[in-house]
Structures are given as C-alpha cells and as structure tokens.
Amino acid sequence: MPTCLPIVNRRCHACASERLRASGKFRVNANHKLxxxxxxxxxxxxxxxxxxxxxxxVTVRSVRPELLDxxxxxxxxxxxxxxxxxAVQRRNRFDLDWTDxxxxxxxxxxxxxxxxxxxxVRFAARIPVRPVRxxxxxxxxxxxxVDRLITEGKVVSAIRLSGKLSGDFTFTLKR
Numbered sequence: 001m002p003t004c005l006p007i008v009n010r011r012c013h014a015c016a017s018e019r020l021r022a023s024g025k026f027r028v029n030a031n032h033k034l035x036x037x038x039x040x041x042x043x044x045x046x047x048x049x050x051x052x053x054x055x056x057x058v059t060v061r062s063v064r065p066e067l068l069d070x071x072x073x074x075x076x077x078x079x080x081x082x083x084x085x086x087a088v089q090r091r092n093r094f095d096l097d098w099t100d101x102x103x104x105x106x107x108x109x110x111x112x113x114x115x116x117x118x119x120x121v122r123f124a125a126r127i128p129v130r131p132v133r134x135x136x137x138x139x140x141x142x143x144x145x146v147d148r149l150i151t152e153g154k155v156v157s158a159i160r161l162s163g164k165l166s167g168d169f170t171f172t173l174k175r
Contacts, residue, residue: 120170
C-alpha cells in the first residue's frame with residue numbers, strides 16, 4: 001500500500017533536475033466557457049513549480065460537478081488518482097518513481113513457521129514492484145534465497161515472478 005505520493009520523473013524547466021514532487025494542489029483556469037486544469041508539482045532540487053496538464057480546453061458542462069468540486073478543494077486522493085492515470089502520464093511525458101513510497105502489510109508473522117504457505121498479494125494502488133522483492137520482504141528471506149527457491153520449484157505461481165507487476169497475484173511457498 002502507498003505511504004506517500006511517488007516522485008514524478010520529468011525534467012524541471014528551470015534547473016534540469018529529473019525529479020518533481022506533486023504538491024497536491026490544482027490550478028483551475030476558466031477562459032469563457034472553457035477550462036484548463038493543472039496539477040502543480042515542485043522540483044526537488046530548486047523548488048520551481050511545474051504544471052502537469054490534467055484537462056485542456058474542455059467545456060465546463062463536460063466536467064462532472066463532483067470532479068470540479070474535488071479539483072477546487074485540492075482533494076489529496078484525486079492527486080494520487082491522476083498521477084497514476086496513464087492518459088495524464090502520457091500527455092505530460094512522465095513516469096513515477098515509487099521508491100520509499102509504499103509499504104508491505106503482511107498481516108503478522110505467525111504464518112512464517114508453516115511448511116506450505118499460500119499467499120494472495122493485493123495491491124492497494126497500481127505500484128510496480130518486483131514479486132521477488134515482495135516475497136523476500138514478506139517472508140523474511142533474501143532476494144537470492146527467493147530466486148533459489150523459484151529455481152528449485154519451491155515458490156510456485158501462475159504468473160511469471162521475474163520483472164515487475166502492479167496487479168494482484170498469488171503464489172505458494174514450500175519450505
């Protein structure tokens with residue numbers, strides 16, 4: 001589950017740093033009956049403000065009233081939703097760095113002493129994480145040991161455990 005907003009990987013226009021932090025504030029600009037909406041982000045190096053386009057030249061009537069209220073009130077949940085929206089990421093040419101922005105909740109460690117453990121992993125947000133890292137952190141193993149267990153067939157899953165995932169999956173650990 002996420003613990004804070006991720007870092008936005010995009011070049012700062014002032015200092016050429018590659019890291020921005022979302023401020024959680026929106027700028028809504030009305031030009032007659034058309035709206036422009038930006039999510040404001042601050043450069044981690046110089047503090048300069050960058051604007052990430054959310055809506056551009058849309059009619060006021062086409063925006064849901066609840067969304068407009070959330071934008072005007074700088075709703076923190078909306079910031080997280082929009083940062084993860086692939087259309088917003090593509091439009092603004094950025095990706096997210098989730099390093100130190102999530103935590104693993106295992107629900108306790110009483111399950112680690114069993115010989116066979118069936119585990120269901122559920123993501124509270126679309127955070128791309130390596131399954132090997134999740135298994136290592138959740139079961140108190142090293143990543144090398146998890147790789148060895150996968151090779152020996154003692155960690156079994158319907159999905160490929162190499163690479164990154166951001167969707168729910170299950171696996172079985174046999175000791």
